[in-house]
Amino acid sequence: xxxxxxxxxxxxxxxxxxxxxxxxxxxxxxxxxxxxxxxxxxxxxxxxxxxxxxxxxxxxxxxxxxxxxxxxxxxxxxxxxxxxxxxxxxxxxxxxxxxxxxxxxxxxxxxxxxxxxxxxxxxxxxxxxxxxxxxxxxxxxxxxxxxxxxxxxxxxxxxxxxxxxxxxxxxxxxxxxxxxxxxxxxxxxxxxxxxxxxxxxxxxxxxxxxxxxxxxxxxxxxxxxxxxxxxxxxxxxxxxxxxxxxxxxxxxxxxxxxxxxxxxxxxxxxxxxxxxxxxxxxxxxxxxxxxxxxxxxxxxxxxxxxxxxxxxxxxxxxxxxxxxxxxxxxxxxxxxxxxxxxxxxxxxxxxxxxxxxxxxxxxxxxxxxxxxxxxxxxxxxxxxxxxxxxxxxxxxxxxxxxxxxxxxxxxxxxxxxxxxxxxxx
Numbered sequence: 001x002x003x004x005x006x007x008x009x010x011x012x013x014x015x016x017x018x019x020x021x022x023x024x025x026x027x028x029x030x031x032x033x034x035x036x037x038x039x040x041x042x043x044x045x046x047x048x049x050x051x052x053x054x055x056x057x058x059x060x061x062x063x064x065x066x067x068x069x070x071x072x073x074x075x076x077x078x079x080x081x082x083x084x085x086x087x088x089x090x091x092x093x094x095x096x097x098x099x100x101x102x103x104x105x106x107x108x109x110x111x112x113x114x115x116x117x118x119x120x121x122x123x124x125x126x127x128x129x130x131x132x133x134x135x136x137x138x139x140x141x142x143x144x145x146x147x148x149x150x151x152x153x154x155x156x157x158x159x160x161x162x163x164x165x166x167x168x169x170x171x172x173x174x175x176x177x178x179x180x181x182x183x184x185x186x187x188x189x190x191x192x193x194x195x196x197x198x199x200x201x202x203x204x205x206x207x208x209x210x211x212x213x214x215x216x217x218x219x220x221x222x223x224x225x226x227x228x229x230x231x232x233x234x235x236x237x238x239x240x241x242x243x244x245x246x247x248x249x250x251x252x253x254x255x256x257x258x259x260x261x262x263x264x265x266x267x268x269x270x271x272x273x274x275x276x277x278x279x280x281x282x283x284x285x286x287x288x289x290x291x292x293x294x295x296x297x298x299x300x301x302x303x304x305x306x307x308x309x310x311x312x313x314x315x316x317x318x319x320x321x322x323x324x325x326x327x328x329x330x331x332x333x334x335x336x337x338x339x340x341x342x343x344x345x346x347x348x349x350x351x352x353x354x355x356x357x358x359x360x361x362x363x364x365x366x367x368x369x370x371x372x373x374x375x376x377x378x379x380x381x382x383x384x385x386x387x388x389x390x391x392x393x394x395x396x397x398x399x400x401x402x403x404x405x406x407x408x409x410x411x412x413x414x415x416x417x418x419x420x421x422x423x424x425x
Contacts, residue, residue, distance in 0.1 A: 001135060004116040011419070017379065019032060019069065021286060023288070030286055033254065033286075043254045043255075044082045044255050045082075048087065050092055052096040058290075058293045059310075061330075064328065075379065118311055121314055139247055142227070142243075147169075153172060153276075156204075157205070169215035170206060174207055178275050213237070214236050245270070251282045258290070260292060263289055291332060291333055296339055329349075360405040378391045413425070
């Protein structure tokens with residue numbers, strides 16, 4: 001699958017630090033382990049969209065956070081391997097296509113392109129591999145077959161009235177002692193969200209109520225594919241990320257990213273399925289999660305119809321740099337609301353930054369600039385758990401103190417915020 005065009009990446013003098021981030025699995029701050037040497041390697045995986053609707057601010061917050069992480073890694077000299085999936089066949093997509101009387105493939109193609117356009121506008125660095133489920137059926141199916149052959153998975157028959165008399169395939173969590181380590185959820189917490197997030201705890205024949213679906217046998221009217229060793233059907237949700245991430249990044253990679261609503265069951269199941277395939281400790285070594293974004297005090301959701309869409313704001317003429325600044329004003333681990341006041345503050349900040357850059361850009365090139373200064377301050381803030389509000393505050397403080405060009409360090413303001421924060425002045 002084709003990603004979106006890469007924005008030009010401004011090169012800054014010197015190097016930043018490999019960032020420390022909060023790891024959900026250990027509930028602690030951890031410096032990302034990218035290996036030794038001059039060119040350490042970082043493998044980053046982020047869960048992509050299910051393309052049945054446009055990109056809202058919750059999505060945008062996640063992908064901008066991951067983009068800041070990737071920019072910090074590149075600025076620190078790391079070699080970045082970045083992978084993102086697209087769930088281009090799944091129940092929500094099929095249900096929306098049926099409701100709107102449109103072919104599910106046409107709906108997916110339309111929304112994927114809109115997502116590409118939104119990410120391009122927001123100056124998000126594209127993944128090295130943007131990987132759809134449909135193009136990965138054989139890859140995913142092979143992993144399901146491996147799990148069956150090892151005895152880690154089992155079959156449940158599908159009634160003739162519901163399907164084709166074939167079998168669905170589930171992972172047997174009773175054989176996976178690492179289940180629960182990624183999310184840290186207890187059973188009550190799991191029960192509270194499992195069914196609402198695609199689980200089927202009451203499915204007859206399951207060995208434990210949380211066992212995840214690996215392969216769904218063909219049902220009438222649903223798309224299906226043939227994979228040797230499996231009935232005609234399609235992958236379950238979680239196994240796609242287990243298979244795609246490990247195929248492109250290896251059995252163990254640096255960091256898995258996504259929204260907090262993916263902690264359980266999605267990231268838990270993705271990890272435990274990888275454990276079953278490759279042994280204990282497989283999959284991501286750190287889990288980074290973006291907090292939820294609401295709207296004026298309410299949860300932002302499709303069911304409420306209160307989504308703030310990137311594409312709609314762009315159509316209304318809002319500067320993508322403004323949208324990005326509003327997102328960066330909030331730390332990724334803190335839930336927050338999109339508000340009119342926040343947008344206006346972002347608008348004023350963007351104007352201040354552009355004015356300060358215009359006034360100082362030509363002067364910086366003629367200075368014998370110190371290695372310390374605003375560039376070092378912004379790098380330090382981002383290395384400390386991607387503290388974007390702290391980085392914004394440091395820039396604001398420099399402007400409020402008079403925007404002395406000598407205080408910038410070795411690069412103009414516009415270069416600093418472009419390279420590290422993805423904000424084009």
